[in-house]
Amino acid sequence: MLVKSASFIISNSQVSKCPKSKLPEYAFIGRSNVGKSSLINALCNCKNLAKTSSRPGKTQLINHFLINENWHLVDLPGFGYARVSKTQKKVFQKFITNYFKERIQLVTAFLLIDIRHEPQPIDLNFMQWLGKNSIPFSIIFTKADKLKAEAIDRNIANYSGKLLETWQTLPPKFVTSSVNRCGVEDVLAYIDFLNQSLKSSL
């Protein structure tokens, strides 16, 4: 899919204030510093659409972007950042869970995982929660440029093995880098495929 236009629509902390339009929506979420803003910018071919920050945990709102006038990309707050207070964490958790439970426009979530890291309980628990709530998701491994091909394969096999301890089937997965753009087109093609499937099912 060619991204011809991408524009910021609204930021807010309440799902009730998200855009009313019925456009299909794709949410991006992951631990702070996972490379979410960089990947969103790479997907949209924009340098500064999503705000990359040297201070993790800065983007703490639900951010809607309109892509090609026909779907929404949603940048959700990064989670698991230690410097955020417990009370603040609870508030984020609440509005993120509300978003997932209530946002009927959501087609699928993309959970971003740094390809260099061992599976983390916070991500595994979040996937369990998505599964329990029947929310479709894919995994996007980020920062693939930081590893050699063999290490990428090894880490993905390790991650898949961990997931297969509790899941019967694995979610779709993408291996990406915002630096060399590997996998970026694959994520866009998947979104395009889902958008087309939605159209033909109407």
Ligand code: GDP
């Ligand atoms: P966010 O907090 O998840 O939005 O993460 P950012 O996009 O702000 O990225 C966090 C840090 O990781 C920044 O220093 C980025 O330059 C770096 N980074 C993000 N994506 C990549 C990538 O694909 N490859 C490499 N090598 N670094 C990346």
